[in-house]
Ligand SMILES: O=C(O)CCC(=O)c1ccccc1C(=O)O
């Protein structure tokens with residue numbers, strides 16, 4: 001495989017509803033789509049999941065484009081590679097910038113799967129045909145609205161519900177949900193909104209039988225999380241803190257978490273995501289696949305990754321129609337009874353919808 005041409009498109013997609021977290025609100029989604037062509041003419045697609053502003057991680061859409069144009073594409077273009085695992089090795093001298101790296105690496109995995117006549121899931125070593133999915137619910141203007149939304153997701157069959165929390169929007173919100181939905185598999189994601197000084201509040205959450213509490217403390221911390229975990233019954237799930245296999249190893253050794261949320265973009269690609277999965281499986285740490293409000297290409301990659309055996313907890317990959325009026329792939333990602341069927345066709349198993357993609361494209365540039 002030798003990559004000869006890459007087209008980057010900047011897309012803007014209207015969201016059905018704004019998504020609010022402890023760090024900010026996303027009203028419409030902007031993303032980069034990478035159309036990557038190899039010497040044999042095989043085309044793979046990648047999606048850059050960085051947001052416009054550096055609130056969730058330090059990367060933005062603009063820094064991703066800069067990294068791709070000035071460092072990552074020049075490193076990869078016209079180089080002979082035998083396996084997508086080589087891409088992260090080629091990129092290793094370039095520090096961090098995981099989302100930029102993941103977007104191009106994902107497209108190479110797609111090409112590799114096609115050229116070896118496998119589905120992307122198979123190429124990654126996945127063996128599930130159906131994956132269980134949950135849904136992530138942003139901060140709502142009122143608890144009544146939140147309960148109403150959760151009711152609709154439960155009716156749709158989603159296997160677990162995650163709600164965002166922040167100081168002042170936590171105990172009472174979770175209590176209200178638990179009162180209404182006694183047995184619902186429920187979890188809370190704080191996106192780093194607390195410190196160890198808030199341990200009283202976090203311990204009160206132990207009363208509500210949450211599956212886990214996601215990233216309560218700082219985005220770059222594993223030390224305070226270890227201290228906190230010792231004083232909590234509820235497992236901590238790390239999201240922001242885990243950007244590599246090394247991070248995962250250290251967090252597990254320290255006892256900073258009981259669960260890990262794996263996001264392909266946050267860890268720099270599918271190879272690293274698979275490696276974290278394999279390591280956690282050995283260590284008995286369950287993982288699930290997180291989301292970045294992806295459009296269809298990113299969503300397809302999440303589905304393939306989630307087919308690996310140790311993705312034992314429902315992830316955040318809701319159906320396309322949860323976020324989009326019209327997704328950029330055909331068929332769209334469909335959730336039935338809380339399950340997504342993992343495509344068996346070669347490659348990602350969904351076809352990019354060029355008409356929709358072109359309609360949503362703001363700018364486009366071709367690199368050779
Ligand atoms: O539905 C999704 O794609 C995941 C939604 C979500 O929780 C999220 C969305 C944007 C940024 C960070 C996060 C997160 O998992 O922390």
Ligand SMILES: [Mg+2]
Nearest residue numbers: 189214215239
């Ligand atoms: Mg999170």
